[in-house]
Amino acid sequence: MTDFSRRQFLRTAALAGGGCAVFLLLGERRAGRASVPPASPAGDYDWTQHSYAYLIDTVACIGCGMCVKACKAENRVPDGFFRTWIERYEISEDGEAAVDSPDGGLNGFEENVSHVKISKAFFVPKMCNHCAHSPCVQVCPVGASYRTKDGVVLVDQERCVGCGYCVQACPYSSRFIPHEEDTPYPRTAQKCTLCYHRITKGLKPACVAACPVGARQLADMKNPFDPVRKRILTERVQVLQPELLTQPQCYYLALDKEVR
Amino acid sequence: MIPEVLGYAFPNDVHILWSLMIVTYPYVTGLVAGAFIVSSLYHVFGRKELWPIGRFSLVASLAFMLVATWPLLNHLGHPERAFNIMITPSPSSAMAGFGLAYNWYLMILVLEVWFVFRKDIILTARRSRGLKRFLFSVLALRTYDISEEALATDHKIVTVLAAIGIPSACFLHGYVGFLFGALKANPWWSTPLMPVIFLFSAVVSGIAAMILMYLAAMGLKGLPVLRETVATMARWLWLFMILTVTLELLEIITLSYESSEAWVIIRQLLTTRLSFSFFSLQLVFGSLIPFILLMIVVLMGSQMKARVQNILAGAASAILLVQVFSMRWNVVIGGQLFSKSLRGLRSPYQPGFFEKEGILPMLLILVAPFVILVIFERVLPMFRAVEEAAAAGRIGDEDAGGAGATN
Ligand code: SF4
Ligand code: SF4
Numbered sequence: 324m325t326d327f328s329r330r331q332f333l334r335t336a337a338l339a340g341g342g343c344a345v346f347l348l349l350g351e352r353r354a355g356r357a358s359v360p361p362a363s364p365a366g367d368y369d370w371t372q373h374s375y376a377y378l379i380d381t382v383a384c385i386g387c388g389m390c391v392k393a394c395k396a397e398n399r400v401p402d403g404f405f406r407t408w409i410e411r412y413e414i415s416e417d418g419e420a421a422v423d424s425p426d427g428g429l430n431g432f433e434e435n436v437s438h439v440k441i442s443k444a445f446f447v448p449k450m451c452n453h454c455a456h457s458p459c460v461q462v463c464p465v466g467a468s469y470r471t472k473d474g475v476v477l478v479d480q481e482r483c484v485g486c487g488y489c490v491q492a493c494p495y496s497s498r499f500i501p502h503e504e505d506t507p508y509p510r511t512a513q514k515c516t517l518c519y520h521r522i523t524k525g526l527k528p529a530c531v532a533a534c535p536v537g538a539r540q541l542a543d544m545k546n547p548f549d550p551v552r553k554r555i556l557t558e559r560v561q562v563l564q565p566e567l568l569t570q571p572q573c574y575y576l577a578l579d580k581e582v583r
Numbered sequence: 584m585i586p587e588v589l590g591y592a593f594p595n596d597v598h599i600l601w602s603l604m605i606v607t608y609p610y611v612t613g614l615v616a617g618a619f620i621v622s623s624l625y626h627v628f629g630r631k632e633l634w635p636i637g638r639f640s641l642v643a644s645l646a647f648m649l650v651a652t653w654p655l656l657n658h659l660g661h662p663e664r665a666f667n668i669m670i671t672p673s674p675s676s677a678m679a680g681f682g683l684a685y686n687w688y689l690m691i692l693v694l695e696v697w698f699v700f701r702k703d704i705i706l707t708a709r710r711s712r713g714l715k716r717f718l719f720s721v722l723a724l725r726t727y728d729i730s731e732e733a734l735a736t737d738h739k740i741v742t743v744l745a746a747i748g749i750p751s752a753c754f755l756h757g758y759v760g761f762l763f764g765a766l767k768a769n770p771w772w773s774t775p776l777m778p779v780i781f782l783f784s785a786v787v788s789g790i791a792a793m794i795l796m797y798l799a800a801m802g803l804k805g806l807p808v809l810r811e812t813v814a815t816m817a818r819w820l821w822l823f824m825i826l827t828v829t830l831e832l833l834e835i836i837t838l839s840y841e842s843s844e845a846w847v848i849i850r851q852l853l854t855t856r857l858s859f860s861f862f863s864l865q866l867v868f869g870s871l872i873p874f875i876l877l878m879i880v881v882l883m884g885s886q887m888k889a890r891v892q893n894i895l896a897g898a899a900s901a902i903l904l905v906q907v908f909s910m911r912w913n914v915v916i917g918g919q920l921f922s923k924s925l926r927g928l929r930s931p932y933q934p935g936f937f938e939k940e941g942i943l944p945m946l947l948i949l950v951a952p953f954v955i956l957v958i959f960e961r962v963l964p965m966f967r968a969v970e971e972a973a974a975a976g977r978i979g980d981e982d983a984g985g986a987g988a989t990n
Contacts, residue, residue, distance in 0.1 A: 369676070392650035405594045429866070440665055458768060465664070466673035484667055485660015487600045488678050494768035496593035496923045500600060500660055502597055510660030583924055 368523045373473040374544040377573040383538035386446035388431045393533035401506045404499040406515040407450040415439040420581040451497035453572030459489035464533035475517045483511035587930040592922030599919050600930045602940035604654040606915045607757045611651045616756040617789010618644035626745035632811040639965045640793050645692045646952035686750045695744040698737045700963050702729050756785040770845030771918040776834050783827040788907040790820040792902035808888040810981050817896040821877040828870045848925045856920045860909050869906025870906050873899035889981040
């Protein structure tokens with residue numbers, strides 16, 4: 324007898340194939356579990372009782388860069404990358420807009436020396452918008468990017484494979500992947516966490532606490548007595564790139580058409 | 584070291600995140616799909632003229648497939664977690680489908696190669712002794728049936744696998760295009776045409792590579808090149824390159840005619856940063872010249888010497904390989920040279936030679952499939968039919984008035 328019959332071979336092949344399928348299905352189930360974010364932060368904090376939003380007043384902002392500094396210190400943001408930054412817009416009388424953000428506004432801004440006649444100028448703080456319909460969460464292949472029950476978009480630094488797909492998918496360029504080894508989590512996607520480690524303890528995000536003029540405010544949309552929530556609900560607010568339908572949870576007061 | 588920016592770029596946008604490796608990745612998967620299409624033209628569509636490379640193109644597809652993940656692994660920030668993509672995929676992610684698409688296609692390829700070479704494996708096992716015999720009998724999976732009937736079944740299975748393989752290859756590569764085309768954040772990528780363009784250019788690169796590899800392999804082995812084989816591939820190459828270039832042009836024309844918000848920056852991108860790699864390389868040198876060369880081959884091939892025909896087709900193929908590479912470059916790198924602020928362009932990206940994701944690793948990756956092919960050829964001959972035909976004098980140097988193609 325020389326050989327197994329073809330039938331036998333096919334049976335073996337079918338078994339092996341079935342085994343693979345079971346393995347993949349188990350993987351799917353684990354994936355289901357993995358995409359559930361880690362449990363609610365410890366202590367008596369209940370994340371189903373909060374829903375965060377953010378309000379930025381572009382009229383109040385004086386471009387001092389305190390928030391950028393505070394964020395960098397609080398979150399050990401590596402040089403050359405930004406979880407928040409400040410843009411300066413200078414619009415000339417003939418409608419030309421000049422925008423800059425030297426070092427992300429970390430050290431404030433130099434006085435403008437251009438000879439064009441400026442008709443209006445303002446600062447716009449930028450950060451992750453914690454989009455409710457976030458493209459970054461959608462594209463992450465391993466579920467490392469996720470949205471918490473209280474409305475914050477986070478990255479699980481232990482799961483992220485560093486593919487960079489989320490960085491490409493974020494229309495606001497709020498994400499980055501640092502390669503420097505001196506950051507706590509090199510080679511993974513990073514971004515504004517709304518200082519989740521602070522807000523879940525009842526503290527303000529570092530940038531909000533640092534802003535000398537109150538241009539940056541955190542709102543809890545599930546707290547009916549929150550004054551910032553009231554402003555978002557009653558005043559005229561705008562979001563960045565609303566046409567993309569990402570549903571940003573970062574609202575702007577007096578946003579100019581030049582801002583993208 | 585912050586790159587220079589013209590205009591205003593969001594501060595996080597000045598880095599090139601998807602490097603040369605992400606240019607190499609679609610390039611290699613394109614070769615996988617393209618080489619497979621060539622082998623299917625023979626196995627499924629009965630293009631008999633392609634008999635000398637029916638097996639070769641199939642194995643080439645497998646060889647490219649085996650290295651397709653290397654550029655990705657080299658790029659990932661945490662390659663040690665790469666398997667998360669397969670074991671804990673996030674259902675909403677386009678990229679998570681990679682594990683499934685890749686494994687599915689790999690399985691089809693391995694099975695098809697096995698069935699195609701089954702007879703040779705068994706014959707070698709029977710002929711040899713000792714360790715070699717053992718290894719080949721393991722390869723044969725201990726089924727030694729090579730009766731007429733069994734071989735006929737093999738043939739049927741190969742046809743079915745090749746037939747399933749065609750949509751799979753199209754899917755695999757269309758999917759790579761989809762990864763880019765489905766990102767609404769980037770106006771240079773976000774077009775439904777992207778998967779189609781990727782797919783057609785993949786076929787172009789695959790056929791072009793097979794023409795060159797066929798010429799090279801026959802040269803190395805001292806076997807005759809068949810006029811009809813090259814002519815057939817040149818015809819298909821011409822067709823697919825026309826389709827590809829038309830689509831590529833359509834995309835630009837639509838963008839410019841719609842003249843949307845993004846066109847302002849894309850026009851700047853094309854006329855400054857990509858002026859060489861897009862206009863000169865991709866469109867003029869890369870498309871126009873091969874178009875003319877292939878047109879000559881297709882329309883007048885039968886009147887010229889086989890050698891001239893081969894040289895023209897080979898030159899067109901080499902240029903088209905550059906064209907497809909520049910197209911990948913223009914998409915992947917081009918899409919990162921302008922900021923999502925749509926107000927600024929960063930300085931061009933120049934990968935270093937010895938960088939982790941630089942030119943040397945790319946060259947190693949591009950050479951690896953050929954090493955695999957050489958090893959494969961040592962184990963299982965891919966050109967046995969050609970060798971036998973040449974030995975029997977059924978084929979020979981066509982210019983010298985030797986025997987012409989028999990099939
Ligand atoms: S701003 Fe960007 S990173 Fe933040 S949630 Fe939206 S898409 Fe994601
Ligand atoms: S870089 Fe990390 S968080 Fe971003 S998509 Fe890839 S795995 Fe997900």
